[in-house]
Amino acid sequence: MPDTPFPGLPPIRRVSYAMLGTALRRALADMGRAPLYGFLFSLPYVLIGWILMWVTLHTGQSYWLIFAAVSFPLIGPFAAVGLYEVSRRLEKGRPLALGAVLSVVTRQGGRQLPSLCAIIVFLFLVWFFIGHMIFALFMGLSVMTNVSSSYEVFLTPNGLTMLAVGTVVGAGFALLLYMITVIALPLLLDREVDFVTAMIVSFTTVTVNPGPMLAWGALVAALTFAAMIPWFLGLFLTLPLLGHATWHLYDQIAGKGPQ
Secondary structure (H helix, E strand, C coil): CCCCCEECCCCCCCCCHHHHHHHHHHHHHHHHHCHHHHHHHHHHHHHHHHHHHHHHHHHCCCCHHHHHHHHHHHHHHHHHHHHHHHHHHHHHCCCCCHHHHHHHHHHHHHCCHHHHHHHHHHHHHHHHHHHHHHHHHHHCCCCCCCCCCCHHHHHCHHHHHHHHHHHHHHHHHHHHHHHHHCCHHHHHHHEECCHHHHHHHHHHHHHHCHHHHHHHHHHHHHHHHHHHCCCCCCHHHHHHHHHHHHHHHHHHHCCCCCC
């Protein structure tokens, strides 16, 4: 019989730096016990990365990266839910039947997860729109043969200013996305709550615990960036680690898991 999410919100504990270490240790243990699922849920990320990189290199058109911005937020939460479910089953000592795990993932399509995905995609599109506006504002009159090859224009005063402004704006959007999803995603799997409430709980958790939660966000960003450098292959290790660890962090914050 499939698990039924608990109604209502769990009690939210204060977050400590020790919780981050505990989450990572438990994630490594889960990866060792269920390596196939880490590979399975990371594979779409790696394949999409390879395809988009190949298309971008062969067409010279960087707008293909827009498809990455849309596709990753769409499949990402569902892949994350799969890893959360694996960790939850390992924690409860339940069997890791592939069909059972995948059924939990597919059932999210009829719950609140698609609505949260829509919010994520909307913010990504706004981010890209503002990015294009910043580019046009600072570089609209610059002469370049190709955005992907005219690197020298980015070293001009206008180019450096554009990079600085774009970095600050992008960091702001990335922080907002992190704040509204880091707890919301596992909460939507675990509890029968609406996506707006889940986002509010996630945002509040980060604002009440800025030190540990921002440290966790910085770790997630650093590991993800580093994993993409070697032809996206590092994602096979990084994504399962972060997926399992996020569940275990939520499990502690929600007052359920052992300390």
